[in-house]
Amino acid sequence: xxxxxxxxxxxxxxxxxxxxxxxxxxxxxxxxxxxxxxxxxxxxxxxxxxxxxxxxxxxxxxxxxxxxxxxxxxxxxxxxxxxxxxxxxxxxxxxxxxxxxxxxxxxxxxxxxxxxxxxxxxxxxxxxxxxxxxxxxxxxxxxxxxxxxxxxxxxxxxxxxxxxxxxxxxxxxxxxxxxxxxxxxxxxxxxxxxxxxxxxxxxxxxxxxxxxxxxxxxxxxxxxxxxxxxxxxxxxxxxxxxxxxxxxxxxxxxxxxxxxxxxxxxxxxxxxxxxxxxxxxxxxxxxxxxxxxxxxxx
Amino acid sequence: xxxxxxxxxxxxxxxxxxxxxxxxxxxxxxxxxxxxxxxxxxxxxxxxxxxxxxxxxxxxxxxxxxxxxxxxxxxxxxxxxxxxxxxxxxxxxxxxxxxxxxxxxxxxxxxxxxxxxxxxxxxxxxxxxxxxxxxxxxxxxxxxxxxxxxxxxxxxxxxxxxxxxxxxxxxxxxxxxxxxxxxxxxxxxxxxxxxxxxxxxxxxxxxxxxxxxxxxxxxxxxxxxxxxxxxxxxxxxxxxxxxxxxxxxxxxxxxxxxxxxxxxxxxxxxxxxxxxxxxxxxxx
Numbered sequence: 001x002x003x004x005x006x007x008x009x010x011x012x013x014x015x016x017x018x019x020x021x022x023x024x025x026x027x028x029x030x031x032x033x034x035x036x037x038x039x040x041x042x043x044x045x046x047x048x049x050x051x052x053x054x055x056x057x058x059x060x061x062x063x064x065x066x067x068x069x070x071x072x073x074x075x076x077x078x079x080x081x082x083x084x085x086x087x088x089x090x091x092x093x094x095x096x097x098x099x100x101x102x103x104x105x106x107x108x109x110x111x112x113x114x115x116x117x118x119x120x121x122x123x124x125x126x127x128x129x130x131x132x133x134x135x136x137x138x139x140x141x142x143x144x145x146x147x148x149x150x151x152x153x154x155x156x157x158x159x160x161x162x163x164x165x166x167x168x169x170x171x172x173x174x175x176x177x178x179x180x181x182x183x184x185x186x187x188x189x190x191x192x193x194x195x196x197x198x199x200x201x202x203x204x205x206x207x208x209x210x211x212x213x214x215x216x217x218x219x220x221x222x223x224x225x226x227x228x229x230x231x232x233x234x235x236x237x238x239x240x241x242x243x244x245x246x247x248x249x250x251x252x253x254x255x256x257x258x259x260x261x262x263x264x265x266x267x268x269x270x271x272x273x274x275x276x277x278x279x280x281x282x283x284x285x286x287x288x289x290x291x292x293x294x295x296x297x298x
Numbered sequence: 299x300x301x302x303x304x305x306x307x308x309x310x311x312x313x314x315x316x317x318x319x320x321x322x323x324x325x326x327x328x329x330x331x332x333x334x335x336x337x338x339x340x341x342x343x344x345x346x347x348x349x350x351x352x353x354x355x356x357x358x359x360x361x362x363x364x365x366x367x368x369x370x371x372x373x374x375x376x377x378x379x380x381x382x383x384x385x386x387x388x389x390x391x392x393x394x395x396x397x398x399x400x401x402x403x404x405x406x407x408x409x410x411x412x413x414x415x416x417x418x419x420x421x422x423x424x425x426x427x428x429x430x431x432x433x434x435x436x437x438x439x440x441x442x443x444x445x446x447x448x449x450x451x452x453x454x455x456x457x458x459x460x461x462x463x464x465x466x467x468x469x470x471x472x473x474x475x476x477x478x479x480x481x482x483x484x485x486x487x488x489x490x491x492x493x494x495x496x497x498x499x500x501x502x503x504x505x506x507x508x509x510x511x512x513x514x515x516x517x518x519x520x521x522x523x524x525x526x527x528x529x530x531x532x533x534x535x536x537x538x539x540x541x542x543x544x545x546x547x548x549x550x551x552x553x554x555x556x557x558x559x560x561x562x563x564x565x566x567x568x569x570x571x572x573x574x575x576x577x578x579x580x581x582x
Contacts, residue, residue, distance in 0.1 A: 010486075011405050011406075011486065012405070012407070014401070014405065014486055014487060015401040015405040015407055016401075018397040018398060018400055018401035019397070019398045019401045019402070021393075021394040021397065021398075022394040022395055022397065022398035022457050022461060023398070025390075025394065025450070025453055025454050025457060026420075026454055026457050026458065028450075028454065029428070029432070029450065029451055029453070029454020029455065030420055030423075030428060030454055030455070030458070032431070032435075033427070033428035033429075033430075033431035033432050033435065034423065034427060034428055036431040036435075037427050037428060037430055037431050040430060040431060040434075095316060098309070098312050099312075099313070099316075101309075103309075103313075107568075109313065109316075109317070110568060111564070111565055111568050112317055112320055112321060113320065114564050114568055114571065115320065115321075115324065115561060115564065116320060116323075117564075118511065118557075118560040118561050118563070118564040119515070119556075119557045119560055119561065120514070120515035120516075120517065120532050120556055120557070120560070121515065121517065122515075122517040122532045122535065122536055123532070123535065123553045123556050123557055125536075126535060126536060126549045126553060127323055127326075127327050127550070127553055128323070130326075130327075130330065130546045130549065130550065131323060131326060133546065135339075136338060136339050136340075136341070136343070136546075138326050138343050141341065141342045141343035142343075144342060145342050172319070172320075172323065176320055229422055232424075233424045233425070235426075235517075235518050236517040236518060239517070239518075239521075239536070240517075240536055254424065254426065254518075257424075257426050258426065258518075258522075261426070261430050262433075262522055267430055267434070270426075270430055271427070271430050271431075274424060274426045274427040274430060275427060277424050277426070277427075278423055278424055278427050281422055281423070281424060282419075282422065285419075285422050
């Protein structure tokens with residue numbers, strides 16, 4: 001009895017020793033700032049103002065909620081997220097279905113599909129900014145040579161076109177990766193299920209719905225929720241590609257919050273905006289979580 | 299038979315189309331980096347450069363004729379920063395993260411699941427929430443705009459993911475071997491170092507690559523937490539446009555250099571990445 005309790009004590013000591021370094025770093029870099037950020041959001045933390053940064057209650061939150069630009073950027077974020085995620089999942093599913101067979105060069109194709117995912121998002125941004133350049137860009141040049149357009153287009157010049165381009169740039173980077181994820185799920189569907197469906201006389205559409213889609217649903221959910229969360233937090237791509245322009249039409253929440261904190265240098269408002277953004281992300285996470293749980297039971 | 303061959307042709311066309319769309323931007327980035335300035339402003343574009351040269355790469359990395367000495371210094375310094383920060387973050391994450399994951403996976407501790415869920419939630423939080431206080435904090439302790447400051451911050455940001463993945467990996471390694479070793483008088487710590495660590499090398503390699511990639515590719519945190527001395531590559535490349543007028547050739551060159559490490563890692567470790575993905579997707 002005493003022997004086991006001594007052993008248990010030693011074990012716990014070891015556990016503590018092993019966890020401690022990681023715990024200290026995470027507490028300092030994640031937990032402490034998370035709490036402190038909330039404190040900042042309750043103060044008049046303006047670099048241009050009173051250096052004592054007095055507490056001001058919910059004033060910063062009220063400011064954000066009354067800011068037209070905030071609501072606009074929330075709308076832009078939702079449009080960007082819905083557009084990008086729908087296109088990415090849809091295209092990825094189509095590509096995965098088309099590529100779901102054995103062929104030579106499968107490994108090479110997999111490596112190629114990983115390349116856009118691997119590069120820094122900011123490089124993705126500057127690369128497409130160059131391709132979309134209105135005067136010397138490759139896209140205008142190509143479309144002109146193919147006879148699709150007869151004059152150069154300013155791709156990032158008008159609000160809706162710029163938004164479309166931002167979405168397409170994101171689609172280029174993220175779709176191949178999601179396709180690999182879905183392809184892996186498709187390949188784990190046992191072939192006898194398809195045989196069984198055939199014997200039962202199920203048509204192509206029914207087989208797709210009842211066998212394929214049903215079995216890759218968990219993977220689809222993972223892809224959907226991860227992509228949504230990441231899209232809501234987008235910043236790098238926008239910064240490099242449009243800087244939120246033209247006339248703030250691509251200013252997503254991440255960019256808005258950045259502007260408030262590090263360009264206007266009002267940390268209090270920035271922190272309040274950041275907290276509101278976190279809250280929105282968490283709401284969506286909870287929503288997805290519920291959906292996934294239901295899915296498992298069903 | 300005929301129907302089959304038509305389908306094959308369509309399939310091949312689809313694959314080629316897919317590859318073209320994925321690879322063309324890369325091709326164009328490389329072409330732009332080696333084309334002389336005059337060719338970049340040609341209409342229609344020179345799809346194949348007529349006089350390719352590595353001049354931009356040489357100028358950017360080593361300076362010399364036609365180069366801008368100040369820009370070369372800034373670029374090389376940012377390259378060194380990126381390497382130092384990514385490597386040190388990866389090493390600290392692997393050591394401390396594996397230790398923590400081992401304790402969580404092997405030793406009965408009350409509330410392990412709660413800790414793990416907390417770690418998962420930590421990954422969902424938009425980085426800007428914690429970056430604002432970190433900015434003030436690092437300024438306060440004199441670590442703002444330093445490689446050490448960046449490394450510490452990235453370690454903290456990556457640790458939750460590292461612990462989460464290593465926890466899952468360690469759970470797949472059977473406990474019997476360590477138990478036998480402990481029976482034979484080996485201490486639990488020695489059992490971990492001598493038996494569990496060697497068995498988890500594939501997991502460590504994958505997690506290490508993932509950490510390196512994420513640190514190397516990060517832009518936002520570095521943008522906020524550095525000003526001049528410790529700017530990494532990703533931040534410096536974007537400034538080729540704002541500071542010196544838009545120089546797309548140079549940005550493409552910086553882009554190519556910035557893409558080399560993550561792409562090399564991805565190609566070397568593609569099997570690990572894809573299987574890691576699959577496991578994650580299946581488990582949910």
